[in-house]
Amino acid sequence: MSQCLPDDAKVLLVRTDHLGDMLLTLPMAHVIRRVHPSWRVAVLASPANREAAEHHPDVDEVLTDIEAKHSGFRALPPLVRTLAGRFDAAVLVHPTPRLALALRLARIPVRVGSAYRAYSFLLNRRLRQHRRGRDVHEAILNLELLAGLGISPPSEVPPLDWEFRQAEEHRVEDLLRAFGLLERPWAVLHPGSSGSALNWDAANYAALGRKLVQSGRWVVVTGTAREGELVAEVCSRIGGGTVNLCGRLSLGELAALVRRAPLFVGGSTGPTHLAALLGTPTVALYAPLRSQRPERWRPIGPRVVTLVPPVGQVCPHCIRERCAYYPCMSRALTADLVWQAVEEIIAA
Known part of the structure; x- marks a missing residue:
């Protein structure tokens, strides 16, 4: 599937909830850059977790969703304008109807996420991943989503890369x-x-x-x-x-x-x-x-x-x-x- 993306693809990881959730998502950026060094990785974050993404050396850009705590559709048009025309693929790690709709309205060509949500029809690479009831760590579940980009997920979570600033x-x-x-x-x-x-x-x-x-x-x-x-x-x-x-x-x-x-x-x-x-x-x-x-x-x-x-x-x-x-x-x-x-x- 990765052959459908250009050599200089720009991929967006969407995680707009808490700090801990972001920390368990960032290994995805590490794996993407090891498999495709020429791809660029951006993160759509919340005000609460964006600083973690900013400290990851494999993240090239961090965007903030100011309505991250809400599942409604406030501030949807500005978010769509921010995303439109900028990304070749997006992985909806933290799924909400509003975020799925934003990716669709922004016309991001490849939209990856779970197949088992009522709004999954807004995505076009839907993975049959069940999270409830599985004794599998959240970080591993996140890495499994990389299959939607044609990347074989690793069986173990890589160490956290962190940019310590002087x-x-x-x-x-x-x-x-x-x-x-x-x-x-x-x-x-x-x-x-x-x-x-x-x-x-x-x-x-x-x-x-x-x-x-x-x-x-x-x-x-x-x-x-x-x-x-x-x-x-x-x-x-x-x-x-x-x-x-x-x-x-x-x-x-x-x-x-x-x-x-x-x-x-x-x-x-x-x-x-x-x-x-x-x-x-x-x-x-x-x-x-x-x-x-x-x-x-x-x-x-x-x-x-x-x-x-x-x-x-x-x-x-x-x-x-x-x-x-x-x-x-x-x-x-x-x-x-x-x-x-x-x-x-x-x-x-």
Whole structure:
């Protein structure tokens, strides 16, 4: 099928949801450029995940869909005008009716995506890929879509390519020096999830932080500006030996920080995926929800432990107080249990 595309084809990858989703999509760009070095790769991103695409060396251009969070058809004409006449092929990794229609109205010649959506008729290279009910990782499912471009998908996810910029590296170096962390052991806790996942609570993060401090490590707590109250609470509960970097780092600076971190602990959120993909020893805390199944959504990396509350079931959604295990993230996934995983991954 790739013979239908020109030698200098320009391919658009469409992923307009969250940061973690983008990180699990970017290996597609790596594979495309290894198979077709002369092709150019662009990404249609959301405001929340575009910075990740901008840091990937195989991505030539990043466009932003300002209505990415909406499944309706607002701002559709400007998006169509942005895409029209610019791409030879597009892969709809994050499918919505609006995005499928935009690709069709932009008259992109090759439009790749799933065959099992009500609006799949808007695509012309439809793959018979079932995602629900398969114990296959999201990154592998994304790579399978490359078959629509005539590319045989690899059986394993390639390592994350990330462009570390000198200014970002220097900023992180200066922060570590200012807090005296160049000469002492430390770890990163990332207690927030930007509201995208059921999360471990502040009390447990603080209890884990105190264990880290007692073991001789300082604790760097990170988060977005919107998570300032949560991060401040965690730092306050830990007491001394903490550094609050909430809202002070760009994504590129966060990547530079976690690449140097001896340990990262976080929930089902983009920074946890980033830390794992960069090779940092990572402990990921996931809820027993279908939307967070480790088989599909666990962080990928050489040194990762994913913990789920041992409640013996996978829930379609959280029914909160009506569940006998609620709140399972704080009651069943204790700080002692997570500390045991931390000790094991550090020792390894």
